[in-house]
Amino acid sequence: MRIFNFFTILFLGLLLLSCGSNAKKKKSDFSILTNAEKGNMTLHETLDIELKNTKNHIIDSVIYQLDGKHIQEHTVLSEFKLGKHIIEATVYFNNEKQIATTPITILNDTPPKIYTYKIINAYPHDITSYTQGIEFFNGNLYESTGQYKESKLRKIDYKTGEVIKSIDLADDYFGEGLTILHNKIYQLTWREGTGFVYDVNTFDKLSSFKYGNSKEGWGLCNNDTTIYKSDGTEHIWLLDPDTLVEQSFIQVYTNKGKIVGINEMEWIHGKIYANRYQKDGVAIINPDNGAVIAVIDFSPLKQKVTQHQGLDVLNGIAYNPETNSIFVTGKRWDKLFEVEIVEQ
Template identity: 55%
Template sequence: MHISKYFILLALSLFLSNCGETNASKISSLSINTSVKSLMLGDTLKLSINNPKHLEIVKVSYQLNGKPIENTHILDQVILGKKEITATVNLGDKTETLSKSVQVFNNIIPSYYKYDVINTYPHDITSYTQGLEFYNGELYESTGQRRESKLRKVNFETGEVLKNINLDDDHFGEGLTILNDQIYQLTWQAGVGFVYDVNTFEKIKTFNYGTSKEGWGICNDGTTLYKSDGTEKIYLLNPKNLSEKGHIEVYTEKGKIPNLNEMEWIEGKIFANIYQRNGVLIINPKTGGVEGVIDFKPLRKLVTQHPELDVLNGIAYHPERKTIFVTGKNWDKIFEVKIMKQ
């Protein structure tokens, strides 16, 4: 399992917090009681009302994140992360609403994956890689840094730049993904992203972010876009109007994982870089649970060492070859790898 490697990779990214409780509109001594303090996926949530003054309670109804639940509820089809339990308590002549915040963690320890390097290819050492993706066999790349950000189509075998446009000087390029012949490219702090025609690189439109304030990584499952913003949240976007239609939160059995960066959709899972870590998480997109960890740290020693060399960033899946291509910011190589559960 290589648990030590798992903790080395994730320890500084885990922010654990205890379940907290607030009582909205609280006018009595009532409060919500949960069966356990720490909740995990699959646990049975048992709810009751603490009633120390023995008030006459006529009826109680519960909700979890706005959806009605019974006082006994199995957490088997729930997205991980922060949840709000509310209880509407009917006291006869008045009604009181109570609330309690809880967190739901994943119920498995992530598996550790090893990898084999299949091929090594040249990569532009000046490219501050932010997004990497194959589309119809062609490799596309988005790079960052102000006055240096680009959108490119690249021959992955030779490193030759086949098509290139530069972003405006005030835009810091971030992740990209391609769906239905359209490239979706994020910028970092400007609060906007761009949509291009994949064949001409003509800009089709600009879109604004919603609840997510920054742009980091983006991928798609063929129908929905998934966008990270540097927190533990991954937002689901409608590709037609780019509106946010919800989010998942990425958790292990220990706590949340922030700093999610570049992402790639690979065979039903989200693979995500953690910024400033040379590792990749394998995430269940239905729950947000981390199912696997890949430590790519040794790859950094295989590239040319220079002052501008930065962390691993860039994941691209080649569906025909069934391999993953990874690189980093200002790396002079792209590595084609195969991963295996250890």
């Protein structure tokens, strides 16, 4: 009796395992055809959709969606964000429902403009600072620096380079970008998946927060109502400033493709200005759809600072509302440059 029960249980277990392993999601009888060339469309183009019905089902209705938004068989893409998306067709027929999907990438319809700059002033900057992010608040410059066992949060008199206030991060945290909103400083760490919130006046740590779908912390900026976070990819995440939950994202694209390595960011006159890691320029990004509007070439600046063994890349951009000008620096640069942006 015990032997029978044992083999019965074993047989049933193997049967269930076999059924589970062979269970596959039923392939849709339908597929989606579009006019996207190699899967790419440009902003303001009209997307044309056709449903391929190889089994000639009698279709009752079809609902098309692009990232959850209802679209028609002919849809102008001007209202959509750039980047990779999924077109979904929900097909109703013979009291059944099936879903077909296809990917699409929306590119910008114009190339970025090329800007350069004029130097207005140059100020001293701590040559030991591995600058990750800078931002002005009430006339002072706030800086977050990186590297394990070196990461700091600082308040600086930008004209003299004097450090007014400074705290060290714990040795196992690699500091990244920062932004200031409602008298709070928000600071990221790199691969630790944790951000910190401080009182802007005392530097007392108020709380910490975890990342969501973004795996790393790179840069932060804000527009007074939303915090924008970069993670080193083409994604810029939109965070609720109260909960710090990632609510949505934009993807940074040109007319050619995605732009990765989005790092330190600054909100300036309704646009996001972003350093690209290991690049000598800054991208100006439309926050509504992720389009790169222009690129500022800062490549000559690195030659204007003291050349030394630890000298690293351009990184650090801040807008000073008191001077109505932009400031840039780099990792272990001994100068902070006040600049005017010039369109070529």
